[in-house]
Amino acid sequence: MTATAAPLDLLLLPTWLVPVEPAGVVLKEHGLGIRDGRIAFIGPRAAALKLSANEVRELPGMLLSPGxxxxxxxxxxxxxxxxxxxxxxxxxxxxxxxxxxxxxxxxxxxxxxxxxxxxxxxxxxxxxxxxxxxxxxxxxxxxxxxxxxxxxxxxxxxxxxxxxxxxxxxxxxxxxxxxxxxxxxxxxxxxxxxxxxxxxxxxxxxxxxxxxxxxxxxxxxxxxxxxxxxxxxxxxxxxxxxxxxxxxxxxxxxxxxxxxxxxxxxxxxxxxxxxxxxxxxxxxxxxxxxxxxxxxxxxxxxxxxxxxxxxxxxxxxxxxxxxxxxxxxxxxxxxxxxxxxxxxxxxxxxxxxxxxMGLESEIGSLEVGKAADIVAFDLSGLAQQPIYDPVSQLIYATGRDCVKHLWVAGKQLLDDRQLTRMDEQQLTATAIAWGQRISGHNE
The missing domain is CATH 3.20.20.140 (Metal-dependent hydrolases)
Structure with missing residues (x-):
């Protein structure tokens, strides 16, 4: 799992990294580097910190998985x-x-x-x-x-x-x-x-x-x-x-x-x-x-x-x-x-x-060369403690409110639970207006 000399656009440093492929693996204290919308590096934290990166994000208590x-x-x-x-x-x-x-x-x-x-x-x-x-x-x-x-x-x-x-x-x-x-x-x-x-x-x-x-x-x-x-x-x-x-x-x-x-x-x-x-x-x-x-x-x-x-x-x-x-x-x-x-x-x-969907060579696992479609789940909350197997905790003890960050093709679309490209208040207001029309309260 190597990286070339060009600087990474983004280096993510979570507590756990679950690549999904190979199956059943949980990598602790590893880093994931993104360049040009793709995963360019996966490796131990110590090696990751030696790399040049335009941005470094520490993600303590978080599990990084494929989107x-x-x-x-x-x-x-x-x-x-x-x-x-x-x-x-x-x-x-x-x-x-x-x-x-x-x-x-x-x-x-x-x-x-x-x-x-x-x-x-x-x-x-x-x-x-x-x-x-x-x-x-x-x-x-x-x-x-x-x-x-x-x-x-x-x-x-x-x-x-x-x-x-x-x-x-x-x-x-x-x-x-x-x-x-x-x-x-x-x-x-x-x-x-x-x-x-x-x-x-x-x-x-x-x-x-x-x-x-x-x-x-x-x-x-x-x-x-x-x-x-x-x-x-x-x-x-x-x-x-x-x-x-x-x-x-x-x-x-x-x-x-x-x-x-x-x-x-x-x-x-x-x-x-x-x-x-x-x-x-x-x-x-x-x-x-x-x-x-x-x-x-x-x-x-x-x-x-x-x-x-x-x-x-x-x-x-x-x-x-x-x-x-x-x-x-x-x-x-x-x-x-x-x-x-x-x-x-x-x-x-x-x-x-x-x-x-015929997209397994592009997405679905965290592997070097694949598109950087990634989600960070925050497992630091009370209801997730103690953590023996972070994947078990994710599936059996975690709700979607623990989704903290999300990237598609290396672009961050969710940052600290906030949508970066969409107006949540406007979307909510539009949905409420449709509901009123459909239920006949606004005709």
Whole structure:
């Protein structure tokens, strides 16, 4: 782990450094150097202090880790947070969310909702998120302006959606946006067919062909509930995952979101195709959708990442809290206290998310040469003492309010819990105004 002679832009000196790769490692009294937005040095504190650096930051009592990666969500739905709680999935969607979207979602809604989500995620230690929502061009502009990193999935359904009156129009917009942002350093465009029950074979075939041509990923809700699977079997005799396999969609570029229902055949198909799973435990719990068998998938070699889902069904974008829930739930589902230990849980929230998005060579671990997407968690508080294993403490005893600093590509976007590029008071006021309009208190 060496550094060249040019001075570092920034040298960080935390108490603990958790690189995630290699697995299970905690480096104590080490330094991390950043140059030109990338990690240029990792080594013992004594060696770090001999280096020339334009800025040195002492981070006592802090744990430095890769930025968290929220591998599934619907950012602008933050403006629907708490709108229709405690309802089953299809009732929630058909009677409340879809009508609200038809009435309220436009470019202004998506801009304001995405900005709100970006700010919440940055304050929670998230440096990269996956977004699947309407007006993806607007969302990508928000990401660009914020300095954050994101995967933007183009939503495609068989019926008209805000911003696209046909699936062909949505696909065309996606191809155009893919071309426009092909060389963007922080934004990756993928295709997001909504779910097996909302997209027909013909449209899935079109998406598969285009995704292959562009080497783009596909991000899709799959096997979210037992009802979805049962209905598909009754209507077609085929499980949705099997149908996607038959159509040639599964593979290392396919991101299957939720997967609460997994048979032996499903598991074999996931392993064989090298498909990634995005686990959203709190949304699944709240909507009583079922349990993704994380430990079983992990032991079979399936890449499992983690997402919050949208704030309308979660109701927060707290990936650290989500990871704690995932670790606890994995143990209960597997019937084993050793399932999804703290170090693997952190890996699921970082490197596994990067791998699912095809970004593992760029982000997800603290390694020399990778982008400097980094979060500093403050473990010096009363509720974190005493510390035997800082990673266990992070996962099981720490909340997102302990996120102190955050960098994306070496740029500091959170400094001492304060956003550096966004106006928190303005974002809050805008969100309150939307809430008043949507609830009818301001019409």
């Amino acid at each position: 968290l990666i929220n591998a599934h969500g619907h950012a602008a739905m933050s403006l629907f947070r708490g709108l229709a709680d405690d309802l089953p999935l299809m009732t929630w969607l058909e009677k409340h969310i879809w009508p609200a979207e038809a009435k309220w979602v436009d470019e202004a809604f998506v801009r304001d909702g995405t900005d709100l989500a970006i700010a919440e995620q940055l304050k929670g230690g998230i440096t990269c998120f996956s977004d699947m929502y309407f007006y993806p061009k607007v969302a990508s502009d928000c990401v660009h302006n914020s300095g954050m990193r994101a995967q933007i999935a183009i939503p495609i359904l068989d019926f008209p959606i805000p911003g696209a009156s046909t699936p062909d129009e949505a696909i065309r917009q996606g191809v155009e946006l893919f071309g426009d942002l092909k060389h963007h350093p922080r934004i990756k465009i993928t295709f997001g067919p909504h779910a097996p029950y909302t997209v027909c074979d013909d449209n899935l075939e079109k998406i598969r062909v285009i995704a292959e041509e562009l080497d783009a990923a596909i991000h899709m809700h799959v096997h979210e509930t037992a009802f979805e699977v049962q209905q598909a079997v009754e209507q077609t005799g085929e499980r949705p995952l099997a149908r996607l396999g038959r159509l040639g969609l599964l593979g290392p570029r396919f991101q299957a979101v939720h997967m609460t229902q997994i048979s032996e055949d499903d598991l074999a198909l996931l392993v064989e195709s090298n498909t990634s799973i995005i686990h959203c435990p709190e949304s699944n719990l709240k909507l009583a959708s079922g349990f993704c068998p994380v430990e079983r998938l992990w032991q079979a070699g399936v890449n499992v990442a983690i997402g919050t889902d949208g704030a309308a069904s979660n109701n927060d974008l707290d990936l650290l809290g989500e990871t704690r829930t995932a670790a606890m739930l994995a143990k209960a589902v597997a019937g084993s206290a050793t399932a999804l230990d703290a170090h693997r849980a952190l890996r699921m929230a970082t490197l596994n998310g990067a791998r699912a």
